[in-house]
Amino acid sequence: MKTLLLDIGGVVLTNAWDTAQRKIAADAFKLDWDQLALRHDLFYPAHEEGKIGLDAYLNSVIFHTERTFSREEFVDFMRSLSQPLEGMIPLFTEVKKTRNVRIVFLSNEGRDLANYRLSHYKLTELGDFFLISSFVGVRKPNPAIYQMAKELTQVPAEDMLYIDDRENLVNAATLLGIPSYRHESFVETKKRLDQFFA
Template sequence: MIILTIDVGGTNVKMLTTAIDEKRAFPSGPDLTPEQMVAGVKEKTADLEYDVISIGVPTPVVQGKIFREPHNLGKGWVGFDFEAALGKPTKMTNDAAMQAMGDYHGGRMLFLGLGTGLGSAMIVDGILQPMELAHLPFKNSKTFEDYIGVRGLERLGKKKWRATVLEVVKLLKAALEAEYVILGGGNARLVDEPPPNTTLGNNNNAFLGGFRMWDQSIGGASLRVEEREAPRVIRHTGESDNKITTLFLDIGGVLLTNGWDHNARILAAKEFHLDYAQLDERHHLTFDKLETGRLSLDEYLDRVVFYQQRTFSRRDFQEFMLNQSQELPEMLEFMTAVKKKNRLHVIAVSNEGRELNEYRIKNFQLGNLFDCFISSCFVHLRKPDVEMYRLAMDVAHAQPKQIAYVDDRPMFVEIARALGINGICHRSLRETKHSLLALGLDVDV
């Protein structure tokens, strides 16, 4: 079997087969349509023999189909039948996911593609999850792609751009609990000193990833990589588009106690002999910036507690805050078992300040349950902002009806339902279990 891999980028379309070590290419650009892409491929490969095709495209791909029009190409990609147009059996994935498959060597790997835009994918223990991190908000109402895509490089210059890349890598590595990061794409070569546990990928591995979509043995790889959605391809299984593939979970009030909430602040006022009304007022004037990552915990405490001399230490107060987070063991065990039994993708959608969020992730080993964390401190948005839910859907590559969302706040559940997500207001393990069962999940765990 001869495989043709097509790597569709914002600047060029590149091709390579398993039979001949000779790359072919032609320009793409912001106006490239799928019809033009197919015509270019046929022209450039007219003298080549191949049996099957892999295509990587710079946009979300769900169950082998383009989910949204690419930001850096022309129109008409959604719904286009590439297999019919090219006349060969064809598999399609996100372009970053395709290179990630070629670069992967075990564990939890985050791939970031630095090119015209920003590609991203995560592989966890051999399970591939394409991601859409590019359009998450980063700074000054701009996205990650605005800063470390080609627009950011042109605006910032190489020195500032490199520093920003290092900042983004550190942030996303922490948010996604990655063991290591691979930087790919045409501009990765400009990162002359990658941060710890980060290496520059070989861009030829995009072709290797495409080959491995058909034959995992190519390239001498000893690790299998499985696209997470492959078991749910409708034409093979007859499953409905509405089958639940993804869980969005709040953390406080669902898996853990609500850490620094109203009750915890009452306890703090009693424990440290504070004026509760003053503490609560200062908290409400400040917590939005804390939870959206615009204030550190130290800055928050300076404004809320240590704006005057105290008889207790900052360390004692911080320890008290952290200790208010306690595990709800039955829920954590139940959700972990449900994920495994139903082969679900699980994403945290939570409001939390950075330091408390990181403490919870590490102390309660939440990385064992969650595939990624859409935390307010990372994305600079807070529930009930509807954009936070939309970002989570983009990262999950899931339709609203394929998502079950569990939260203990009724208003947050109502907003999710308005988007078409299956919202569950958590009150008890028994009620949540019943609600998940009604959505078709196997909860006999």
């Protein structure tokens, strides 16, 4: 059985809470972007490593001052920014069905949004297990999370393929001997998968 290690944001779904999503939220809720960016950089690493939950993150980054909107409104908006990337879930579903492949999600995400995204888009049915930074307490590109993937899958490196949309994260996996590919489009990734299984 071959194994696909898949990032979630940028490969299967849009990013959960990246710069683009934060800018959309800042515009929608009329937030000071510089303050949001500063506070986010201070608190998000701990959130993404599972050390603080979404409530604590929002208390420090958004609700440290009085707002005209509720926490529920803001969280609903955050969730609404997650959308499937065209064709990618059906592609990996078909690959899993026809190629007898194991799928491991390897992603940097906070626990609350990760759980929502996994459930809402039924990634729990697609993935065999989940190495999410907030679940395991370490983020990419820390070599430890890639090492976890190698040890948990227990398959030869040549039978693994890691797919991510960020070059630095692809490079980090490659340094550990994991064959890796940078996702840029549905068409090119489909070609790469065909080559992998050839």
